[in-house]
Amino acid sequence: MRYTNIETALAGARALLQQKDIEQPRLDAEVLLAHVLGCSRAALYAGAHRRLEPGQLQHYNRLVQKRAQGHPVAYLVGHKEFMGLDFTVTPAVLIPRPDTELLVETAVHLLSKRAGGRPLMVDVGTGSGAIAVSTAHLVPTLRVLAVDISAPALEVAQKNARTHAVDDRVVFLKGSLLEPVMERLNGEPVDIIAANLPYVPSGDIPGLSREVRREPLLALDGGPDGLDLYRQLIPQAQKLIKPGGHLLLEIGPGQGETALNLLNNWQAKLYRDLGGRERLIAAEKR
Known part of the structure; x- marks a missing residue:
């Protein structure tokens, strides 16, 4: 998945999690990205067009893939x-x-x-x-x-x-x-x-x-x-x-x-x- 900013990152993650029958794809996508960026879920939407650094994007991709495989969100964010x-x-x-x-x-x-x-x-x-x-x-x-x-x-x-x-x-x-x-x-x-x-x-x-x-x-x-x-x-x-x-x-x-x-x-x-x-x-x- 190639994301450029918060908005597109969330959209891609939601789509993947929904495809994998994750129960709360939107919430989980938000929690994982907020964890990566060290901010609140509300802040994601306040800065929806903020570009993600390559390291942040890579980290987020790994977490979303693990969530898609059924790893609990709590274990992923700790x-x-x-x-x-x-x-x-x-x-x-x-x-x-x-x-x-x-x-x-x-x-x-x-x-x-x-x-x-x-x-x-x-x-x-x-x-x-x-x-x-x-x-x-x-x-x-x-x-x-x-x-x-x-x-x-x-x-x-x-x-x-x-x-x-x-x-x-x-x-x-x-x-x-x-x-x-x-x-x-x-x-x-x-x-x-x-x-x-x-x-x-x-x-x-x-x-x-x-x-x-x-x-x-x-x-x-x-x-x-x-x-x-x-x-x-x-x-x-x-x-x-x-x-x-x-x-x-x-x-x-x-x-x-x-x-x-x-x-x-x-x-x-x-x-x-x-x-x-x-x-x-x-x-x-x-």
Whole structure:
């Protein structure tokens, strides 16, 4: 593709992305070019006739070609907005979704009802650290233990904690589910455990979009019905959460009833996201 200015660059990119059945060709073309030029999307149109330097054009061409092949925009530009904060993302982590903001909002609401002290939250499967970092950012007294089995994911999460100045209150641990937390706490009870674990049923993985299939399989595959890791997590959480504390589980549409049945000994409630889909279980320890 040979582009001469912003306007023609965008037009060519949109045409290619549309031809390759990319869902939002216009938006993606704009985001990628704004990234290359270091400006806002609005500035692209304010300077529509600005000529592109050869290096800028070459960089943009590479990104557009990768997007046409199904690479997620967030990986191409290296960041994603979540809860009003900008998070570094790499192919080592799941890209933060707006749907997960419901979990953070619920955690912040529950923490706001606790009087005084320095509450403790555990974020299981922290990935980019989006849940741990944004909750700590919104609740200045909060302490967080954030766990992930992936060392590369923890490196990304630690960077995000430093970026948003919560690294003094968020401790990152490597390990499976709550095992490293149990070793560290020595009996100190936890106020909230938040978990956005892999919950896509294994049989659904091949039918996911090209973009989602480029995200870490480790962060997607939840076993036959998508809830295998939650079955392991819930008994562990029972031992750690204080009476009246909460376990927050992000789930997928259609998993609500099964997930609630796993929490017979809890006072559990199902929440739906803005699209009306089953998305979150909030369970209080009796």
